[in-house]
Amino acid sequence: MNVMHRPVAGPKAPERFFIGGRWIDPISRQTLKVVSPTTEELLMTYPEAGPADIDRAVSAARDAFDNGPWPRMSPSERAGYLRRVAGLLSERLEDIAQAWTVQVGAPISLTRKLVGQNPTLFNYYADLIETYPFVDDRTRDDGGKVKVVKEPVGVCAAITPWNAPLVLLSYKVSAALAAGCTMVAKPSPETPLEAYILAECIEKAGLPAGVFNIVPAGREGGDYLVRHKGIDKVAFTGSTGAGKHIAAVCAERLARVSLELGGKSAAVLLDDADFQAALPSLMVYTMPITGQVCFSLTRVLVPERREKEFLDLYLGAVSNIKVGDPMDPSTQMGPLTMARQRQRVEGYIAAGRAEGARIACGGGRPKGLDRGYYVEPTVFTGVTPHMKIVQEEIFGPVVSVMTYRDEDEAVAKANNSQYGLSGAVYTADPQRGYEMARKMRTGSITINGMIVDPKHPFGGFKQSGMGREGGPEGLDNYVETKTIHFAG
Structure with a gap:
């Protein structure tokens, strides 16, 4: 499936969801609309994921994490896939820039300058995980051996806003996949196109089925995803109000959460x-x-x-x-x-x-x-x-x-x-x-x-969020620390 058959000035509406490594028809009959900020005219109507669609996506990501090869690959193997994604994104930069401009209203001169951050992030994390200390050998006071290992946190939900659609998604996806996590992405309902381009690149790069899934939805769908028991971690960028709600929901089951929220710099x-x-x-x-x-x-x-x-x-x-x-x-x-x-x-x-x-x-x-x-x-x-x-x-x-x-x-x-x-x-x-x-x-x-x-950490104090994106700290967001002692 290629979402971008023609220039985005007349964008082709997505018709399917990318779930379990395939483009599949929606179960839900709900739809979403994208309106041009420049003309106030309807740009397109496209399917919205409902609970059953989200269940399918989480199930695919869960199976890919629990039973699939992705978390069990060596960092170098994952790095190879990430570099392929980066290369494919580099071939789509003009598509991405135009999608950003048409949906958001950001000047094309600016979006063309900024879209290069997307392949940069995937290449950066590909390089980083080849030297990142996933296993650290230590020694106890009694001389016994200890291994402190960093393991992927699990199935992650990435919920992103409309203002910088793919850059903010790429921060999360590149780091999470590098760590060995699997993902369900919910792009903003106002700006779906760039997430579909990323899904196309991930499909073409040959990542295992279920490692990356996309389910565009509005607020109710986002809330359903955040509450889903199959989700181990939520990574969110958006308003402070929404971030507080997500943090409270995640606290109910102690799901991991990272939040990049508002600012008044x-x-x-x-x-x-x-x-x-x-x-x-x-x-x-x-x-x-x-x-x-x-x-x-x-x-x-x-x-x-x-x-x-x-x-x-x-x-x-x-x-x-x-x-x-x-x-x-x-x-x-x-x-x-x-x-x-x-x-x-x-x-x-x-x-x-x-x-x-x-x-x-x-x-x-x-x-x-x-x-x-x-x-x-x-x-x-x-x-x-x-x-x-x-x-x-x-x-x-x-x-x-x-x-x-x-x-x-x-x-x-x-x-x-x-x-x-x-x-x-x-x-x-x-x-x-x-x-x-x-x-x-x-x-x-x-x-x-x-x-x-993107190669250095970004995030906030106070009500601007918790956790960091970018840099090694961005990878830290997606790992758990396990201590293994050797007795005797």
């Missing part, structure tokens, strides 16, 4: 920062994918005495962002992904006004874009830490600029959040930046820029 420009040099990364990462990214730098802290200098630069750049058709390579910002997202963002803009913040630019719908879920890039000033727009994740192109008097106040304002996912510090002195980064309660910080590297 701060960019702190210290008093010695070069604002002109900081501008390029701020332009990319304060509102990436129309602000629909968990690590967006949505709170910008600047020295009180340099506020005007910063705003003159930043507002000028934001006002010149080209908003339009995401398939146009010159577009810098596309629409929000769904009608409910636009309503949400417009609600937060109204709340900011009501609480007394000032709109320095944006705040409405772009002129000439009457169709599509567009909102202007928006910057608030005159913001105080207690405001709703500062404390809550908006998930849209809305940034709050705050001032501070000294470094202690900057730290206090940066840390005044229930979230702790990412952040940035800008300074002329990297050592000073490092010291500031150590004071910020957040999982990932870049000094003088913004970097997310």
Whole structure:
């Protein structure tokens, strides 16, 4: 089965599920719809997995783990399969980029730059498991031998959101398969196409039947999957509210869980920062994918005495962002992904006004874009830490600029959040930046820029989640530790 027979501008709707190594017809009669964020027209209708379909997928993954060869292969054997998947994904990068743009509204110029992360992750974990200490020989005080072994956690459910569909799925699938786990993937109902491309690549790479299964579904299907007794671990990326629910459900049977959740990340420009040099990364990462990214730098802290200098630069750049058709390579910002997202963002803009913040630019719908879920890039000033727009994740192109008097106040304002996912510090002195980064309660910080590297861990403090994705730590998410003592 090839989902992508023609350019994704007119995507072919998936018709089957990939379960047990085969493309099979749905049992459920339910369907899901994908609506274009650019035209507001229906793109496609496709099957939604019901409980019986999910049961089949979990059963296939369970059998593949309990009885199949995948967990019992050597790391080098699994690595060979992962490299084949990486190579096949590399051949489909344009398909993946177009699917991302058409479903989400992310500019094609951006998606083409980012899709390479998918094969990178599979190649990275293929390399890592060939040196990863799956077996560690130790010695007890009495001279006896001990082996500490890392074994796959079991059958994993991967539940991923719509904003970066395949990248976020690849983080989970590449690490879990590398560890020897088997998987049931539930992509977001709004963005199924990339998961189907991955399934096609896994099928073509020849992985054993049942190692990877895909069952697209909405919230009810996701809840059914999370509660399924055949699932040993849930890996979730999405909202903090949904993450809390999943954690509570998993706690009932002590199923393993890792969560990459919301963020309200701060960019702190210290008093010695070069604002002109900081501008390029701020332009990319304060509102990436129309602000629909968990690590967006949505709170910008600047020295009180340099506020005007910063705003003159930043507002000028934001006002010149080209908003339009995401398939146009010159577009810098596309629409929000769904009608409910636009309503949400417009609600937060109204709340900011009501609480007394000032709109320095944006705040409405772009002129000439009457169709599509567009909102202007928006910057608030005159913001105080207690405001709703500062404390809550908006998930849209809305940034709050705050001032501070000294470094202690900057730290206090940066840390005044229930979230702790990412952040940035800008300074002329990297050592000073490092010291500031150590004071910020957040999982990932870049000094003088913004970097997310799949070969290094990413994840959050506080209500931004638990566990890490990427790097060796991402593999640790999918193993259990067993201690074997040799007596006598």
